[in-house]
Every structure is written in structure tokens, then in C-alpha cells.
Amino acid sequence: MSKTALQKIVGMNGDESVAFAAKQARVDVVAAYPITPQTIIVERFSDYVASGEVDTQFVCVESEHSALSACVGSSLAGSRVFTATSSQGLALMHEVLYLASGLRTPIVMAVVNRALSAPINIHNDHSDMMGSRDCGWIQIYAENAQEAYDWTLQAFRIAEDSRVSLPVTVNLDGFTISHAMEGVAVLEDDEAAKFVGERHPLYKLDTANPMTFGAMTLPDYYSEFKRQQAEAIDSAPPVIAGVADEFAKTAGRRYSAFSAYKVQDADAVIVCLGSIAGTARSVAARLRLQGKRVGVVKIWQYRPFPAEELGELLTNVGSVGVIDRAVSFGAPYGAVCSDIASTKELTGLRTRLFNVICGLGGRDVRPSDIELVFHEALRYAAGEPVKEPLSFVGVRA
Amino acid sequence: MSVEEEKPGWTSLPIGAVLVTPGSAERNKTGTWRLKRPILEPKKCTNCLICWIYCPDAAILRGPKTIDFSYDYCKGCGICANECPLKAITMTEET
Numbered sequence: 110m111s112k113t114a115l116q117k118i119v120g121m122n123g124d125e126s127v128a129f130a131a132k133q134a135r136v137d138v139v140a141a142y143p144i145t146p147q148t149i150i151v152e153r154f155s156d157y158v159a160s161g162e163v164d165t166q167f168v169c170v171e172s173e174h175s176a177l178s179a180c181v182g183s184s185l186a187g188s189r190v191f192t193a194t195s196s197q198g199l200a201l202m203h204e205v206l207y208l209a210s211g212l213r214t215p216i217v218m219a220v221v222n223r224a225l226s227a228p229i230n231i232h233n234d235h236s237d238m239m240g241s242r243d244c245g246w247i248q249i250y251a252e253n254a255q256e257a258y259d260w261t262l263q264a265f266r267i268a269e270d271s272r273v274s275l276p277v278t279v280n281l282d283g284f285t286i287s288h289a290m291e292g293v294a295v296l297e298d299d300e301a302a303k304f305v306g307e308r309h310p311l312y313k314l315d316t317a318n319p320m321t322f323g324a325m326t327l328p329d330y331y332s333e334f335k336r337q338q339a340e341a342i343d344s345a346p347p348v349i350a351g352v353a354d355e356f357a358k359t360a361g362r363r364y365s366a367f368s369a370y371k372v373q374d375a376d377a378v379i380v381c382l383g384s385i386a387g388t389a390r391s392v393a394a395r396l397r398l399q400g401k402r403v404g405v406v407k408i409w410q411y412r413p414f415p416a417e418e419l420g421e422l423l424t425n426v427g428s429v430g431v432i433d434r435a436v437s438f439g440a441p442y443g444a445v446c447s448d449i450a451s452t453k454e455l456t457g458l459r460t461r462l463f464n465v466i467c468g469l470g471g472r473d474v475r476p477s478d479i480e481l482v483f484h485e486a487l488r489y490a491a492g493e494p495v496k497e498p499l500s501f502v503g504v505r506a
Numbered sequence: 507m508s509v510e511e512e513k514p515g516w517t518s519l520p521i522g523a524v525l526v527t528p529g530s531a532e533r534n535k536t537g538t539w540r541l542k543r544p545i546l547e548p549k550k551c552t553n554c555l556i557c558w559i560y561c562p563d564a565a566i567l568r569g570p571k572t573i574d575f576s577y578d579y580c581k582g583c584g585i586c587a588n589e590c591p592l593k594a595i596t597m598t599e600e601t
Contacts, residue, residue, distance in 0.1 A: 213522035274521060312524045321525035333516040334523045340516070 112361030116294040123254040123286035124149035126293045127193065127219045127279065130261035132157050133301035134217075137188035140168035140179035144198040145231045146283040147221040151193060173198035177205040177218075184214035184276075185322050187313035189265065192216065195283060196223035196237045203241055209276045210245030211338060212322060215268035215308070216276040217261065218246075222383070222434075223283040224470040232471020233283035235382065236435035239444045245338055247277040247345060248412040250382040254291040257281040259362055260409070262301060266352045269308045273345045280411075282384040284471065296360060304359045342413050349410060366415035367408045369422055371397060375404035377486030378423065380449055381432040382408050385474045389432075392479040403483050414448050420456025427490025428461040430482045434468045442499055461489040467502040478503045537565075540582035542597040548572045550594035557586035557595065 121129060128150045131139070139158075141151045158167045166183075170176045173194050184190045194202060199220055209216055220238050224230040238248065247267060251257040257279060264277040281287055296304065312320055326334060346366065357363040370390050372378055379389045386407035393403045406422065408415070423429060433443025442450055446464035453462055465482050468474040481502060489495055520526050551572035558566040558573060565580035566573050587595040 211522065311521065312526065319528045321528060321530065322522070324523060324525050324530070326523055329513060330519075330523070333514075333519055336516040337519060337521060341521070 112359075116296065116360070118292040118294050120290055121254055121258075121293045122149065122288050122290050123251075123257045123281045124221065124288070125153050126254040126258035126291075127261050127281065128153035128157070129293075129295065130258045130301075131191045131217070132163050133296065133298055134189065134191070134262060134265045134305045135163065135302055136165050136191040138166045138168065138180065138183035138190045139192060140170050140176045140183065140190075141192045142170055142173045142176045142194070142198060144173070144195045146223060146233075146287045147193045147195040147198070147219065149287065150219055150221070154191075173201040174205060177202040177209065177216075180216045180218075181205060181209050181212060181214050184209070184216050185212065185314050187308065187310045187315075189269070189308050190214075190216045191218070193219040193221065195221040196225055196231075199237045199241060200225060203244070206241050206244035206246060206276075208323070211334070213274040213338070213341065214276060215265075215274055215310075217264040217268055218276065218278050219257070219261065220278045220280045221283050221287045222280050230470040231283070233285050233384075234434040234469045234471070235280075236469075238278065238280050239435040239437070242412070242444055245275070245342065246412065247273070247275055247342065247349075247410075248280065249277065249409055250280045250411055251286065251409075252384055252386050252407060253286055254281075254289070254293050255362075256409075257286060258293050258295065259356065259360065259364065262296075262305060263349075263352050263356050263364065265305045266355075267345065267349050270348045270352070271309065271311050273341060273348050274311065275341055275345065280383065285384040294360075294362075300359065304356065345413055346410070346415070364409060366410040366418055367406055367422075370405040370407070372404035372406060372422055372426065374402055376402045376427045376490040377430070377483055378404045378406055378426045378428075379430050379432060379479065379482055379486070380406045380408065380445065382411060382434070382445060385432065385434075385468060385479075388474060388476055389479050392476045392483065396480070396483055401483070401487060403487070408445070411445075414452075416448070416452040416455055419449070420452050420458055423452075423458055423460055426460050428463070428486040430486040431462065431464050432468075432474075432482065433464060433466050436466055436469070446499070461495050463489065463495050463497065464499040465502050466499065467504075472503055474503065535578045536563075537576070537578045537580050540577070540580055541600055542582040542584060543577070543600050544575055544580065544582070544584070544586055544595050545598055546572065546575070547594050547596070550592045552592060554591070556589050556591060560585050560589045
């Protein structure tokens with residue numbers, strides 16, 4: 110019997126599963142501001158505080174900028190810190206995102222992905238996180254509530270590992286994951302607490318041992334700290350893999366930088382992030398029954414980007430269609446496809462690459478949309494030249 | 507390729523630009539920015555300390571009878587000379 114089968118299955122939506130994981134991680138400080146569709150996380154967590162189920166300092170702040178600022182301070186004080194946001198809230202945090210990573214403060218933040226205004230829209234796409242893509246945080250994308258729970262627990266371990274010491278975002282698609290109820294297999298409280306462990310900060314605010322955090326650096330030092338920060342995130346993968354190994358032993362569910370579905374012999378592959386991976390796999394399974402060799406790669410660990418491993422995985426794939434759920438205005442490709450294009454260049458891939466933008470502002474990505482992408486990829490794999498390197502799917506002309 | 511050979515590199519600096527020992531600002535002498543130098547006429551000074559209050563740095567030093575200047579940190583802004591009610595401070599060109 111698998112370990113998962115022994116675990117309690119609880120009916121939770123994605124937001125609730127994240128709040129539950131944060132509770133089990135026994136966070137010291139939560140500073141957060143509610144924003145749709147993240148609100149349930151903050152509400153559930155404040156319930157835990159009110160009922161005494163957690164011993165957490167809940168800081169009610171006046172904005173997301175303040176929320177993340179309070180998190181940075183709390184993390185510098187040596188606390189385990191959690192927050193959550195979405196869309197405009199993440200945008201308002203933008204400058205503090207760089208403080209958190211630059212000051213090397215472990216913080217776990219759930220980002221419930223939602224479109225950015227204008228026009229205002231509360232539904233899912235990835236424009237919020239992609240807008241802050243280069244903020245120096247480790248960025249994880251979950252496909253469902255189970256993954257959101259599992260990654261949130263793992264995120265504390267990754268962020269607080271002294272070899273990493275960086276903030277981590279766990280991204281989950283607004284409404285599609287955040288508000289959809291699922292059966293989520295959860296660890297027992299003590300098991301989860303044991304897995305997450307204690308935080309042992311390298312440096313912290315301590316009146317008995319005063320240090321300066323956030324001091325100015327001039328041109329003679331700034332580059333060295335950025336180089337150091339680049340090294341920190343680039344050398345995180347072995348730590349993330351180690352945490353995933355331990356999580357697999359504890360929970361029976363195994364994670365890695367990405368998940369590959371029927372890629373080994375595939376002619377055509379879709380690469381995507383988040384909840385649409387499920388739709389993509391079900392369409393791939395159907396096309397497989399028709400003899401079409403198609404597969405799906407779902408990237409869990411978007412930053413640091415697993416270029417080398419993806420290059421190896423996609424070596425013999427004829428064509429790769431990358432789905433982006435955000436527009437990188439004026440750029441040749443969307444963000445994820447740019448990374449795959451870099452992967453192609455770095456690893457010498459000869460696959461025919463193309464980019465599809467879909468699912469903006471909560472627009473459904475239907476199986477028929479995915480099928481369209483696979484058919485295009487199969488044509489390219491068969492030798493047809495890529496006529497549209499970037500196209501919008503599911504958009505009225 | 508190191509530009510500043512004598513300074514520590516990224517592999518040896520504490521992470522996150524943490525200053526693990528306090529007092530680094532004291533070691534960082536910033537008076538070299540100064541274009542004008544404040545000069546005190548000690549006979550006019552009553553040690554009222556208005557300049558000491560107004561100095562945006564900590565460049566006015568308190569003494570038993572008159573103030574003095576810390577030229578290691580004074581940036582020559584001239585606020586002390588402007589605020590001195592007895593006109594005991596004059597700003598002169600740095601040479």
C-alpha cells in the first residue's frame with residue numbers, strides 16, 4: 110500500500126490546501142493583505158490564528174507593499190514567514206520582491222495567479238508572476254490543490270536551507286486551482302512539522318549581536334552581491350532535489366524540476382505551466398490512442414530554469430509548442446518560450462519551436478485548443494516550416 | 507576579471523550584503539566630498555550648539571569651550587555657517 114493511500118484525504122480547494130500547509134509548517138509570522146482570488150488563504154489562516162490552532166503573529170497590514178516589507182523584517186529576525194497574494198497585489202510588492210531576494214530572506218509566498226489590469230480582470234493567467242519573473246525568487250508552479258499543498262511544505266525547506274537562503278513563490282492558478290475543491294492527501298501535523306523542521310538562520314537581527322542589514326553598497330560592491338545572488342539561485346537545484354527526495358520518503362509523492370508525460374518517443378510536445386497541464390495530458394492520451402506520438406512537459410520549477418535537463422529530455426522531439434499564459438509585449442516570444450528558445454540554443458536542440466499564447470484573463474483553454482497546438486506541432490515535426498512562431502489561440506479575430 | 511583586486515570578491519563576502527560587525531560608517535571617511543571648509547572663529551563661539559543641532563551629519567564636535575569640526579565627515583554644506591547666530595563660522599574654498 111502506498112504512503113498516499115495511508116494519508117488522510119481532505120476536501121479542500123487550492124487556497125485552503127496552501128493555508129493548511131502553512132499551518133502545518135508552524136509559521137511564526139504571516140503578514141498579508143487580501144486580494145481575489147488569494148483571499149481564502151488569508152481568511153483560513155486568520156481562522157487558525159483566531160481559534161488558537163497556530164502560534165503565529167498575524168500582521169494585518171494596509172497594503173501588499175507593507176505585507177511583504179513586514180515579511181522581510183520578520184525573516185531577518187529569524188522567523189519562519191509566509192504570505193500570499195495575487196495580480197495587482199504582487200505588482201504592488203514589486204520593489205520589495207527584490208529586497209527579499211537581495212537580502213537573502215527566506216519567505217514562502219503563495220501567488221494565486223491572476224491577470225493584471227487593464228482592463229481589470231480577476232481571473233487566471235500568468236501575467237502577474239511573469240511581470241516579476243526576474244525578481245530573484247525561486248518560482249514553483251503547481252497544477253492542482255495537491256501540488257500546491259505539497260510544494261508549499263517543500264518551499265519552506267528550500268527557502269530556509271542555508272545553502273539557498275532565498276524566498277520562494279508557489280504559484281497556483283486563480284479560481285481553476287484556488288477555488289476548485291479536490292481531495293487532498295495531507296500529512297499528519299507532527300509528520301509535516303518534522304519534515305519542515307526548524308529554521309536556523311545564518312544571520313539575524315539580534316540586539317546581543319548587532320549587525321547591519323540593508324546597508325547601501327556603491328559601485329565597488331553591488332556587482333559582487335548580484336553575482337553572489339545569481340550563484341545562490343543557480344545552485345539551488347540540488348537542494349530542491351534533496352528536499353523532493355525527502356518529501357517522497359515522507360509523503361510518497363515525488364517532485365522534480367518538471368514532469369514529463371509520454372515524452373520519450375514523442376514527435377511533438379507541449380511545454381506548459383500550471384493547471385492546463387492536466388488538459389494537455391488528457392488530450393495527449395487521446396491522440397496517442399489515434400497513434401499520434403505526442404507528449405507534455407509541465408514545468409514545476411520555473412526559476413531556476415532547468416535548461417540543461419529540458420534540453421536532454423527534448424533531444425529527439427521533432428517539434429515543441431510552448432504555451433504561455435502571459436504576453437511579453439514586443440518580445441519575439443512569451444516568457445516560457447523565450448526560456449525554451451534559450452534552452453534550444455544552449456543545448457543544441459534542433460527541435461522546431463513555436464509559441465502559443467492562450468488562456469488570458471481566465472479564458473478557458475479547451476481540449477480543442479490543445480489539440481490544435483498538437484496538430485500544428487505534428488505538422489512541424491513532419492518537416493513543415495514554422496510559419497507562425499507566435500500565435501494567439503482561442504482569441505476572436 | 508577583477509576590477510578591485512584589493513577588495514573581497516563575491517565568494518568571500520557575507521550573503522545578502524549583511525554587515526556582520528557594526529561601525530562600518532565610521533570607517534568610511536566621507537569628508538573628501540567637501541568643496542568648502544567651515545572655519546571657526548573661536549572668540550565669537552559661545553558653544554550654544556545650534557550648529558551641532560543643525561548639522562545633517564555628525565560633523566560638529568562638542569568641546570569644553572567651543573565647538574570643533576570633524577573634517578573626516580564634514581561635506582561642506584554650510585548649514586552651520588548659515589545658522590550660527592554669532593556668525594562665528596565662515597566657509598572657505600577647499601584647496
